[in-house]
Amino acid sequence: MALKATVFKATLNIADMDRHYYADHHLTLARHPSETDERMMVRLLAFVLNADEHLEFTRGLSTDDEPELWQKSLSDEIELWIELGLPDESRLRKACNRAKKVVLYTYGGRAASLWWEKNHNKLSRFNNLTIIDLPQEGTEALAGLAERTMSLQCTIQDGEVGIGDENTLVTLTPSRLYPAS
Numbered sequence: 001m002a003l004k005a006t007v008f009k010a011t012l013n014i015a016d017m018d019r020h021y022y023a024d025h026h027l028t029l030a031r032h033p034s035e036t037d038e039r040m041m042v043r044l045l046a047f048v049l050n051a052d053e054h055l056e057f058t059r060g061l062s063t064d065d066e067p068e069l070w071q072k073s074l075s076d077e078i079e080l081w082i083e084l085g086l087p088d089e090s091r092l093r094k095a096c097n098r099a100k101k102v103v104l105y106t107y108g109g110r111a112a113s114l115w116w117e118k119n120h121n122k123l124s125r126f127n128n129l130t131i132i133d134l135p136q137e138g139t140e141a142l143a144g145l146a147e148r149t150m151s152l153q154c155t156i157q158d159g160e161v162g163i164g165d166e167n168t169l170v171t172l173t174p175s176r177l178y179p180a181s
Helices: 037-049 089-098 110-123 136-143
Strands: 006-016 021-031 055-057 069-072 078-084 099-106 129-133 149-157 160-164 169-172 175-178
Touching: 006 037, 021 037, 021 055, 037 055, 037 069, 037 078, 037 099, 037 136, 037 149, 037 160, 078 089, 089 099, 089 110, 089 129, 099 110, 110 129, 110 175, 136 169
Parallel strands: 006 149, 078 099, 099 129
Antiparallel strands: 006 021, 055 069, 069 078, 129 175, 149 160, 160 169
């Protein structure tokens, strides 16, 4: 018998001073049986960093032709394609051909560094691609916030992200790998 996804509910209060975006979002996330709490919380972090009323989660791990999150125009064009992890170059090429803007969030510490060393030359030809690395200690700490029902305060200021509940605050600073800032 196939395992079913676990449903998580998240209420996010987002104050993004860098983009001047302030809103509450009530989200439902389905965590695939093979997905870790860390990866699910990285998906939630990617939502926070790109929050918009039209940004939505896709079927993610269960499909090959969709990103983790996307934002589409009213005419169904993909304006923003968000990937997570360490995908191969062909997946990113496909994303860059289909979307106006592609953002990849890498995480995993040393594995992410090795992936970047191997792929940065091939990826430098995509002018609509942004790659952001998330610090390993931060993403591991985010996993500790995962609960079936979450109410999180999210603050972004000067490139630093703070996400917390009533007991714990996780602070991390994403770093841009490409294009260099």
